[in-house]
Amino acid sequence: MSSAVPLTHTASxxxxxxxxxxxxxxxxxxxxxxxxxxxVEIIIVYLPLAKWLVVTALSVLSLVKFLYVIxxxxxxxxxxxxxxxxxxxxxxxxxxxxxxLLAIFSSKDSxxxxxxxxxxxxxxxxxxx
Amino acid sequence: xxxxxxxxDHHHDHTTTTGIPNKKLFMWxxxxxxxxxxxxxxxxxxxxxxxxxxxxxxxxxxxSIELTSFSTFILLMSSLLMALAVSASQKGKVEATRKMILGxxxxxxxxxxxxxxxFSHFVHLGLTLSSSMFGSTFxxxxxxxxxxxxxxxxxxxxxxxxxxxxxxxxxxWIIRSIVQFVxxxxxxxxxMVMMLAVTHAGAEHGYSLSSVLHALQTNFITSVSxxxxxxxxxxxxxxxxxxxxxxxxxxxxxxxEGMGLYWHFVDIVWIIIFTVVYLLEYL
Numbered sequence: 001m002s003s004a005v006p007l008t009h010t011a012s013x014x015x016x017x018x019x020x021x022x023x024x025x026x027x028x029x030x031x032x033x034x035x036x037x038x039x040v041e042i043i044i045v046y047l048p049l050a051k052w053l054v055v056t057a058l059s060v061l062s063l064v065k066f067l068y069v070i071x072x073x074x075x076x077x078x079x080x081x082x083x084x085x086x087x088x089x090x091x092x093x094x095x096x097x098x099x100x101l102l103a104i105f106s107s108k109d110s111x112x113x114x115x116x117x118x119x120x121x122x123x124x125x126x127x128x129x
Numbered sequence: 130x131x132x133x134x135x136x137x138d139h140h141h142d143h144t145t146t147t148g149i150p151n152k153k154l155f156m157w158x159x160x161x162x163x164x165x166x167x168x169x170x171x172x173x174x175x176x177x178x179x180x181x182x183x184x185x186x187x188x189x190x191x192x193s194i195e196l197t198s199f200s201t202f203i204l205l206m207s208s209l210l211m212a213l214a215v216s217a218s219q220k221g222k223v224e225a226t227r228k229m230i231l232g233x234x235x236x237x238x239x240x241x242x243x244x245x246x247x248f249s250h251f252v253h254l255g256l257t258l259s260s261s262m263f264g265s266t267f268x269x270x271x272x273x274x275x276x277x278x279x280x281x282x283x284x285x286x287x288x289x290x291x292x293x294x295x296x297x298x299x300x301x302w303i304i305r306s307i308v309q310f311v312x313x314x315x316x317x318x319x320x321m322v323m324m325l326a327v328t329h330a331g332a333e334h335g336y337s338l339s340s341v342l343h344a345l346q347t348n349f350i351t352s353v354s355x356x357x358x359x360x361x362x363x364x365x366x367x368x369x370x371x372x373x374x375x376x377x378x379x380x381x382x383x384x385x386e387g388m389g390l391y392w393h394f395v396d397i398v399w400i401i402i403f404t405v406v407y408l409l410e411y412l
Contacts, residue, residue: 031209045411062404073212074393083157090161094168101172111179
């Protein structure tokens with residue numbers, strides 16, 4: 001009976017050590033994945049693809065990076081659901097505000113007349129080059 | 130180190146009605162509000178990004194995708210170290226926590242250095258805070274993010290110093306911690322001055338060892354900074370040695386975790402800024 005206690009203790013210590021090592025590897029793998037996604041984003045920008053496709057790809061990749069960081073590095077996956085709900089309330093309000101602002105004030109609609117001249121000059125210069 | 134290593138449930142607190150530690154709940158509420166703050170800044174930049182500087186540079190031509198990608202990678206790696214620091218503190222490993230925090234501080238400073246270099250380069254090329262709407266929204270957004278990083282670095286330094294609080298002799302520790310904080314401040318400012326001098330010398334005379342050494346020796350302010358950096362680093366090394374039992378352990382993991390949440394948030398904001406502000410300009 002006396003030997004059972006140290007054995008159990010050794011087994012739980014070993015499990016803990018495995019769990020620690022597993023978490024370390026998980027964090028490193030996620031960090032490497034995020035680095036690779038950043039590299040892919042840069043490559044996509046230079047690929048001769050349609051603008052809507054590039055914007056969609058960049059948005060999806062950024063979202064993937066965003067979700068990995070909040071759920072793994074920020075422990076949302078391991079914490080209580082209320083933390084996720086609380087953060088997503090802010091996130092939804094932020095996203096809604098941004099969407100509303102961009103829907104009301106489109107960047108192309110708000111270009112001043114002087115800027116239109118500058119863009120026309122730049123376009124002419126790039127054509128002549 | 131904590132005597133209760135491995136006995137605290139870091140994801141559940143029975144003393145609160147929500148089951149979440151109050152410090153963590155406060156931090157998540159703060160980050161949710163900060164999301165809205167950054168959403169407003171990012172939207173404003175996207176709306177005004179087509180307002181160029183009259184006779185000024187084209188953003189597409191002055192943005193350096195190499196530098197920005199490097200900054201992004203550095204911030205991602207700092208997030209990894211921060212996650213490992215939180216993990217180490219939850220296991221009561223003080224030495225590992227200190228090392229990871231120091232690494233995070235170093236990466237945070239590299240990021241800030243890159244941002245300072247980028248801003249000074251843009252101003253030199255004619256893109257200033259008041260030159261156009263693009264400049265105003267760009268500097269406001271990236272500058273606010275930079276301030277968040279700077280606050281994060283100060284918080285990390287304070288937490289690092291906190292890990293040295295001895296189990297007794299708290300009064301002597303306060304003086305020691307002030308000296309440690311001042312040494313950190315001197316080291317950071319002096320290395321920034323040195324890097325700036327090296328960058329300017331490299332831009333003027335080419336990036337070689339002789340031009341770097343020449344820049345560090347000839348200018349009075351740079352020479353003083355080099356000496357100040359050497360002294361403050363030596364002081365930090367001496368003060369950073371372990372001295373007996375400390376009043377920091379697994380019970381303080383919640384403080385490290387709160388700081389970690391803030392640091393990761395700064396990282397996710399940069400993920401958005403990198404895509405929306407920098408990459409979209411290349412389309």
